[in-house]
Amino acid sequence: MDPVGVLLLIVAIFFIIVLFRSIKIVPQQWNYIIERLGKYRRTLEPGPRLLVPFVDNVRAKVDLRERVVNFPPQPVITADNLGVQIDTVLYYIITQPTAAVYNIDDYLAGVEQLTTTTLRNVVGSLDLEKTLTSREEINARLAAELDKATDKWGLKVTRVELRSIEPPLSIRDAMEKQMRAERDRRAAILNAEGTKRAAILNAEGEQQSQVLRAKGARDAEVLRADGQAKAIQTVFAAIHKAKPTDRLLAYQYLQTLPKIAQGDANKVWVVPAELTKALGGIGNALGGITGDTVQDEEEIEVDTSALELDDSAAQALEAAEQAAREVQDIGKGKIKDELPPAPA
DSSP states (O other): OOHHHHHHHHHHHHHHHHHHHHEEEEOTTEEEEEEETTEEEEEEOSEEEEOOTTTEEEEEEEEOSOEEEEEEEEEEEOTTSOEEEEEEEEEEEESOHHHHHHSOSOHHHHHHHHHHHHHHHHHTTSOHHHHHHOHHHHHHHHHHHHHHHSGGGTEEEEEEEEEEEEOOHHHHHHHHHHHHHHHHHHHHHHHHHHHHHHHHHHHHHHHHHHHHHHHHHHHHHHHHHHHHHHHHHHHHHHHHHHOOOHHHHHHHHHHHHHHHHOSTTOOOOOOOTTHHHHHHHHHHHTTOOBTTBOOOOOOOOOOGGGOOOOHHHHHHHHHHHHHHHHHHHHHHTSSOOOOOOOOO
């Protein structure tokens, strides 16, 4: 290759290098810190930008997006002298790229150390129970302290979260036992309240049912008594309206005797006080006389062969007829009224 060609090739390569170093394209949400001969010159914003080749240099590329940093668990001692492991998550953004580059060597390491010390100060004033139940309060205090401390670094802490709080194993076992006992106590209280409420409802239901049954029985008895009273009044009125004779009453009495004699339990008969009058009525019905007056009436013969009676009813009817005949004989003077001899 001739010297002219080599020279042209060198010039072309040099031109390409100069063009490459002169044009910078800054992405969105990024800033480039430019130094000229080792001194801060300017900050390039997103878009194509021109630089002085071999004079301007890109010192740092700063990401302006919100970033998330997860710090490893840190040992922290609470106010009641219990050691816990706390894992934190930090959210921050860079608001001043030049301050983030020139005011601190490594802002991430500074933020981590600052988070650890602030966390120990905050949690050290709280006991374990308060630490476990006051995460929102701890997060707010950490965010406020870190935002104040990192403002000179060009950072803004937007949020701090306690991802986990790990107490010692013995404390966890004691907390689990306490929680289990508390849950058992609440369950026992709920069961007792449920049993009490069920017993009250059952008692109220039983009371209402007994009241309703008593009212129903009372109304039924009243209606039954009213019906019986009306039936008695109706029968009484019908009897007085029909004007029954002694013969009809004696006949009804004879019809009732077989019913009284029915059944195996009827071993003893109760003789009414009005037996003489009843027998007199029977005798009158069969043709006898009552007192000293003799009525010439035809004797009424009862054909017992046509009656279908059992043995006890037939015996009762025969005894009634025998008693009626004796009454007739007494009325006619054939049998003297003698008392039975006294027992020896």
